[in-house]
Amino acid sequence: MPATIGAPRRGLAALWQGIWKPAAEGGYQLIAVALVVGAGAGFAAVAFRWMISAATIFFSGQVDYSAVQGHPAHPWLGSLGPFFVVLAPAVGGLVYGPLVHRFAPEARGHGVPEVMYAVSRRGGRIKGRVAVVKALASAICIGAGGSVGREGPIVQIGSALGSWLARVFRMPDSRVRTLVACGAAGGIAATFNAPIAGVFFALELLLADFEAGSFGAVVLASVAASVVGRTFLGDQAFLQLPPFHLGSGWEFPLFLLLGLFAGLAGVGFTRVLYAIEDLCDYLWRLPNWLRPAVGGLLLGLLLLALPQMYGVGYPVLQAGVDGRYAVGFLLVLLVGKIVATSLTIGIGGSGGVFAPSLFIGAMLGAAFGEVVGAIDPGLHGQVGTFALVGMGAVFAGAARAPITAVIILFELTGEYSIILPIMLAIVVATGVSKLLSPDTIYTLKLSRRGVDLTRHPGTELLQATRVGAVMDRSHRALDGSLSAAEGSRLLLASGKHSLPVTDADGRLLGVVTLKMLSTELGGTADPGGRSLAGLAEDVATVGPSASLDSVVELVLDSPAGGGLPVTESGVLKGWLSQEAVLRLLSRAPR
Numbered sequence: 001m002p003a004t005i006g007a008p009r010r011g012l013a014a015l016w017q018g019i020w021k022p023a024a025e026g027g028y029q030l031i032a033v034a035l036v037v038g039a040g041a042g043f044a045a046v047a048f049r050w051m052i053s054a055a056t057i058f059f060s061g062q063v064d065y066s067a068v069q070g071h072p073a074h075p076w077l078g079s080l081g082p083f084f085v086v087l088a089p090a091v092g093g094l095v096y097g098p099l100v101h102r103f104a105p106e107a108r109g110h111g112v113p114e115v116m117y118a119v120s121r122r123g124g125r126i127k128g129r130v131a132v133v134k135a136l137a138s139a140i141c142i143g144a145g146g147s148v149g150r151e152g153p154i155v156q157i158g159s160a161l162g163s164w165l166a167r168v169f170r171m172p173d174s175r176v177r178t179l180v181a182c183g184a185a186g187g188i189a190a191t192f193n194a195p196i197a198g199v200f201f202a203l204e205l206l207l208a209d210f211e212a213g214s215f216g217a218v219v220l221a222s223v224a225a226s227v228v229g230r231t232f233l234g235d236q237a238f239l240q241l242p243p244f245h246l247g248s249g250w251e252f253p254l255f256l257l258l259g260l261f262a263g264l265a266g267v268g269f270t271r272v273l274y275a276i277e278d279l280c281d282y283l284w285r286l287p288n289w290l291r292p293a294v295g296g297l298l299l300g301l302l303l304l305a306l307p308q309m310y311g312v313g314y315p316v317l318q319a320g321v322d323g324r325y326a327v328g329f330l331l332v333l334l335v336g337k338i339v340a341t342s343l344t345i346g347i348g349g350s351g352g353v354f355a356p357s358l359f360i361g362a363m364l365g366a367a368f369g370e371v372v373g374a375i376d377p378g379l380h381g382q383v384g385t386f387a388l389v390g391m392g393a394v395f396a397g398a399a400r401a402p403i404t405a406v407i408i409l410f411e412l413t414g415e416y417s418i419i420l421p422i423m424l425a426i427v428v429a430t431g432v433s434k435l436l437s438p439d440t441i442y443t444l445k446l447s448r449r450g451v452d453l454t455r456h457p458g459t460e461l462l463q464a465t466r467v468g469a470v471m472d473r474s475h476r477a478l479d480g481s482l483s484a485a486e487g488s489r490l491l492l493a494s495g496k497h498s499l500p501v502t503d504a505d506g507r508l509l510g511v512v513t514l515k516m517l518s519t520e521l522g523g524t525a526d527p528g529g530r531s532l533a534g535l536a537e538d539v540a541t542v543g544p545s546a547s548l549d550s551v552v553e554l555v556l557d558s559p560a561g562g563g564l565p566v567t568e569s570g571v572l573k574g575w576l577s578q579e580a581v582l583r584l585l586s587r588a589p590r
Helices: 002-019 023-060 078-103 112-121 129-143 151-168 173-192 195-207 212-233 249-283 288-305 314-321 327-346 354-375 383-399 402-413 416-436 443-447 459-464 484-494 514-522 548-556 578-586
Strands: 498-502 508-513 564-568 571-576
Touching: 023 078, 023 129, 023 151, 023 173, 023 212, 078 129, 078 288, 112 151, 112 173, 112 195, 112 443, 129 151, 151 173, 151 354, 173 195, 173 212, 195 212, 195 402, 249 327, 249 354, 249 383, 249 416, 249 443, 288 327, 314 327, 314 354, 314 383, 327 354, 354 383, 383 402, 383 416, 402 416, 459 548, 459 578, 484 498, 484 514, 498 571, 508 514, 508 564, 548 564, 548 578
Parallel strands: none
Antiparallel strands: 498 508, 564 571
16 A cells, blocks of 8 residues: 555655656756745635635625625525624634644744644644645635634645645755745735735745745746636735825824834734633633634624634725725724734634734824824825835734835735835834844744744754763773873774773773874973873863763864763763764754
8 A cells, every 4th residue: 555655655755756867957846836825825816815705795795895884684694684694604614623633733823834834843744735735724714704814824835835836846844844835925926916015024034044946936836826816816916005195304203103002003013912822721621623603702792892803804904095084983893803803812713813913003003103193194194105115014013024024014915115204113012022022923832832943953862861861981091101202093983073081990081182192292392292191181071961962062072073072070971962962963853
């Protein structure tokens, strides 16, 4: 059976290797697969959009229920009137809850943290079935009223596609990670018609690397996905933005103040999201597959009170940017979106937090613009400008991805004049976020599991390993009574740069190096030189019970790079070399 299953994969890989034989031309292979991944992510984004639309019509009877006036009844459930929205999230949860629980638990939640973890710790390896389960679960969740975005799912879907293709062609981990980023970039590019933002989202958030090879592959994937997306979905941005202008330089302090509020809102959104998730975890005692259905009733009650929270909510965001809401209602929508998104994720829903952060930022910016316009009539009518800046600033405050935030708003507007206020507000929001929280809305999910993406993957391994487990117990020591000439011959014969020197009882006297002995022999009339006991140099020592992470700096700074003696009560027990540390790190999971 294993041979039968493996045969098609080996045949496909062999065919590919036959096309790209020269090892030196490995870059061509990456280019070709990156284009395929990008196009595949583009088709996946198109299919995902259609799936969401179909699910929304099925569960609500409307193309987008958040855009309707009042509370129209479902065409099939007229007797329920507006109360069908209480049942819609529960019925949806009853479908996607068991699906996620049974086939891909990692498809639960907002998706991006799982991709970040796969890139940083698992060599980019993501199960292929995650793409299918994530697409189905997220489409049902959003269509049934889940107040989440579609960018998290499409990032996970595109990344899973890139990971699967890289493994089919047996690429090394570095290429797997690059193709995961290609899939993510393609998904973002096709979903938002924003190819440049897709590139920087993948590089800034997933790879945290702008290396030339990765950059080129990700750009190609984003272009391929954009071509597919524009062919099927059109060339329009997902928002139709009002005209805007900047009056004078005196407005810039206002954008700075908006950036401050946006940073606070981004951090607040993050904390409320995980606080509600913790509360749901604390209260829930039944099987996890049932949690989205039961929790969906609570979400449905929220939708009954505030139907604008149904689904992604782009029509509501559009209306906020157009200045069609009063200040009080804008603040209600802001708080409502934070609670609705947090509840959707907390009950086990599947969807992204990128679009909700844009929504929150738009409501905050629009409310800020209305207040400023009331105070200074000269700024009346600038609600759209402040709303746009607020969108980018809140996302930057939540995700701490300032480059992506600037680029995506630039692509949405196509106006260079908005760049300066956007950059100012985003820098302030990012700074506020960093001051208030060490984590972002994406990394906090991993930090709560004990995963720190800022640390090298081998750090945990170094902490858990004792010196005694990797030291060389057979490492030869030189007798302190030997002359310098005799010691130099033995040191040369050993092939080492340095060796420890001990007395007759095995106690460490110090370390001698080739450079030290050559200096001694070249500068004395005594052919034999002094004894090694008189030449040995005191060096730092480590104990067998010490953890490697506590001594790694000492090993790197050791004389001649040879390593350090391991002693216990002054007696030499072994030798810790740089090679031993490197061999251990090479086995650390990626």
